[in-house]
Amino acid sequence: MTDIAFPAARPRNSFFRRNRLVIMPLLFIAPAFGMFSLFVIYPIAQSIALSFIEWQGIGPKKWIGFQNYIMLFNDPVFWKSLVNNIYWLVLFLLAPVIGLFVALYLNQKVFGIRLIKSLFFFPFVVSQVVVGLVFTWFYDPAFGLIATILKPLGLQLPSILASEDWATFGVITAGLWPQTAYCMILYLTGLNSVNPEMVEAARLDGAKGWNLLVKIVLPQLRAATFIAIVVTVIGALRSFDLVAIMTEGGPYNSSNVLAFYMYDNAIFRYRVGYAAAIATILFLIMDIYIVWFLMRLLKNEKGTR
Template identity: 80%
Template sequence: MADLPMMPAQRTRMTTSFFRKHKLLLMPLAFIAPAFAMFSLFVIYPIIQSIGLSFTQWQGIGPKTWVGLNNYRMLFNDAVFWTSLMNNVYWLVLFLLAPVFGLFVALFLNQTVFGIRLVKSLFFFPFVVSQIVVGIIFAWFYDPAFGLLATVLEPIGLDMPPILSDETLATFGIILAGLWPQTAYCMILYLTGLNSVNPEVIEAARLDGAKGWQLLVKIVLPQLRAATFIALVVTIIGALRSFDLVAVMTEGGPYNSSNVLAYYMYDNAIFRYRMGYASSIATVLFLIMNVYIVWFLMRLWNNEKGTR
C-alpha cells in the first residue's frame, strides 16, 4: 500500500514538536543571529579584508599588486615602526597608574562629609569630556609661552620646557594628558565597587585591630577584585589603541618621536596612500591585541570555573 501524502496538520504538529524539543537552542540562536550578522559585516569582514590587504601594494585606488610578505619585511626594518611600538609600551606601562590613582581618589571621595558631591562632580568631569578637548586643554597647559604652567612658573623664575616640541618629553606629556580622563573612569569603577563592600566585614576587621594599609590590602581590595579586573582591562585596551591625543597634540612629532602604532597606521593610509603597508601595521597591532584578549578570556574562564 502506497504511503499517503503528509497532511498540513501533521506537518504543523511535527514542526511544533521539533521547536519545543529544541527551543533552548533555537531561541538564543534567533536572538543572536541579527547581531552576529551585523558583527560579521562590520567587524569580522573588515578584519579579514585588512589582513588580506597587508599582502598587497595599493594606493587606495586602482588595481592591487600582490607583494607577499614584502610589507612585513619593510615594517620590521622601519625605525619609525619600532619607535611607535616602544611608545605603545610606554603607554601600556604608565597607563597602569590610572587604576592606582583611581582607587585612592575613590577612597577619598567615598566619605559622607559636607560638599563631597560637588568634589565628586569635579573629579567626574574628565570622564565626560571628549579626548579631543582633553588634548587641546593639555596642549594649552604645555605651551611654553602662554600656557597655564608657564604662567604659574614665571613668577618663581622657572622656565617652562617645550614639552610637546621635545623628542624625549613629548610622549610622556601626552600620556600624562591621557591619565587624567582614564583615572576618572577608574575612579567611577571603584566608587561603584565601594558601594558593594560589606561594612560588617570592615567593622569586624577593625574590632580585630586591622587599620590603615592593612585594612585596605586584606579586607577592602579583595572585595574590589571585580572592579580592579574591569579597570585593568579597560586601561590596557585604552593604552594599546591610543590615537586621539597623539593626533591632536603632536601628530606623531616631533620627528615621529611620539608616534604610536594606531597613528602611524593612519598616517600611512590617509596621507601617504600606502594602504597595504598601513594594513600590515594594523595586523601587527591586531595580533598584539589578540594576545591580551586571549589572556583576558582565559582569566575570565578560570574565574567562572572558580565560582562554580
C-alpha cells in the same frame, strides 16, 4: 457507516523538539551575528587581506605577499611606535592605582563632597579633543598655565611637546587625566558594594590603614579592579586621539604610536597595504591580550561556582 479519515498526528519527537534548546538561541543570535559579521568580521578579514598587497587607495592592486611585513620589521618608525605603545601601556597602569585612592578619598560623608566628586568626574565626560587642546595650552612654554606658575619662582618650562625626549610622556600625562577619572568611577561603584560589617569586624580586630585596605577592602573590589585594568590596557593600545591633536606623532616621529602611524600611512602617504599590515600587527597584539582576558574571566567564573 462510512469511515472518517483523520489527519495523521504530528510526531511529538520531531527534530525541532529534540533540538529546540540549541535552535532557539541560534535564531535569536542570528540577526546580531549577521550585523557583527558584516561590520566587524568582514572589515577585519578585508584589512588582513589588504596587508598582502601594494595599493595607493585607487587604481590596480598588486599582490606582494609578505613584503609589507618585511618592510615593517625593518622600519625604525614602526619600532619607535611600538616602544611608545609600551610606554603608554606601562604608565597607563597608574590610572587604576590613582583612581582607587581618589575613590577612597571621595567615598566619605563630609560637607561639599558632591561638588568635589563632580570636579573629579568632569574629565570623564570631556572629549579627548578638548583634553588634548587644554594640555597643549598647559605645556605652552610662553603663555601656558604651568609656565605662568613657574615664572614668579624664576623657573622656565621647557617646550615639552617640541622635545623628542618628553613629547610622548607629555601626551601620556594628558591621557592619564580622563583615564583616572574613569577608573575612579568604577571604584566608587565597587565601594558601594563593600560589606560594611566585614570592615567593622576587621576594625574591632585591630585592622586599620593599609592592612584594612589590602586584606578586607581590595578583595571585595576584585571585579572593579579587573575591569579597570582591562579598559586601561585596551585604551593604551589604541591610543590615537591625543597624539593626533597634540603632536601628530612629532617631533620627528618621537611620539608616534601604532594607531597614528597606521592612519598617517593610509591617509597621507597613500600606502594602504602598509597601513593594513600595521593594523594587523596591532590587532594581533590586542588579540593576545583579549584571549588572556577571556581565560582569566572563565577561570574566575569557575572559581566562584
